[in-house]
Amino acid sequence: MNKFFINESIKINCHILNLKSRLDYNDLIKEFILKLELPTKLLVFFGSIFFILFYFIFLFFLPKDIQFKILHNIPLINKILHFYRKIILITYYEEK
């Protein structure tokens, strides 16, 4: 269940970043999150659920630039957004 929410969050962030979501580096990102200490891991799980719900209810139909702008400007949501963006960018440019 937890992996499902992490996976979906990675997909949404890759979509906003214009990067192709790939299984091999998704697995590394999932491993990274699952290896976090419990309090941080819980924050990421709950943040991911909230992020996904918010995205599909309010932003799904909007252009990517506007999606990013809105997500970036909402306190707490922007923390989980940038957490994912950071590790996705690290993984993507490691491969490239």
Added chain:
Amino acid sequence: MSDFTIIGSGAGGSSAALELLENGYSVEIFEEGINYNNEKNSVLQGLMSLWRNNGINLFHGSPILNFGEGKCVGGSTIINGGVIEPTNEKILELWDNILDENFFLNDEFIKISNEIKEKLVPENQQDDDNLISSSSEILLEAAKKKNYITKSTNLAFNNLRVNHNSPFGCSDNSKNSLDKNYHIFIKNKGGTIISNSKVVDIIKKENAAEKITIENNKTKEKKEIKIKNLILSAGPTQTPKLILKNNLSNFVNNLNFHMNLKILCFYENEIESYKSSLLTHHVREFEKNGVLFMASNYIKPLIASYLNFQKSDNITEFMEVYKNGTIFNCQIQPNFSTANIKKSNLLNKVNISWNLDERDFLKIKKYLKILTELVFISGAKKILLPFENNSAISRSIDDAFNKIDTLKKKHLEITSVHAMSSCSLNNGDKNIINKFGLLKNFKNIYLMDSSIMPSNTGQHPQLTVMTMVKKLIQKNIENKKFKV
């Protein structure tokens, strides 16, 4: 049962262990992290295996501060920039005044410091001004135009011209982290270093620590180990956490630290900072104000992560000219902001919180402007300021100054390095240890790491930590304080 049980294998723990072994005591070290075997890591793998909580170690407050700390055999000496520089004499003098004793600013301390430097810094590189990385060269040329004081830096590296990856483990043996020297000496003298072993409990009887409970990080198996003397060298955040969680003291001191602010710069043509960005030189013009400028690690995935607050087309634009870039770091010692370490009695959890004082915020703005000016003098065409918003990109000095002036605290992107003084040696009422590093109200628990420094060093503390710990052990032996 060993004469001394040491928790932590970083600069403090390793230095204490070697000195004790050389004086005939038996020593065992327990280290929470893994044994780093020179494997080549990706950035994420490096963060997962060598850093505490994968590099996410937050001080809560405004702005949130991330403190990077090593969690592996060798501690932060594995992941740091390898700078081996002594602390300024004025600070050592201040510490002697705090301690009311001539401990730091004397010939013996300097002699020990030089001996350690010789062990860690290759002889042909000591104080050599001609060894320079490409990113340091750019910064130095700009500093010369402003007549700023610059100085070469002694580094624990064998080869300054390598494509280094020091924050994630140097797989090419180029770095002299403690696993390459001190740990070998420790093992040769009969000491043991046991990795993957987290201390979960310190069991006391009257005024002494009697046993510790160790949990194996892989198997989660727990075992109790009897101890004669316990040395806490778990680092500036973990040592106070162990003290508070185990009720060894009701309080600890506030944590001092340096703040790192990074400016990502792009030039017209390709430069070679991606081949070597070691901080071979410092701009020391503002050292007396607690500010140093230096080059910073330039590794492709890290550069991408600094761009994470930008729109995707800006990220692509910057990454396409990645080879034209470099990073400069403004290391600032805050004058008024410290972090508070407190235990919540409800969950027995220790939290670290801080708030950026307005006066320190003004100091940050001032020195960010000075570094920005240097960067544009050096010929940068566009820069990324350390802001957590999409106005971080600037293409002119006026634009950058304007953005710095209008910056809000919460948008500042700061990382914290070199934390210290959370259980400081001092002569006042608020000390939790005595002048021998012995924890108050206990007869066999000592503190020997950067947590006991009397105040902020103003720069990279590894050499000073190692010197201080070695001298403290000698002082205990000379005064026959150890009971085994």
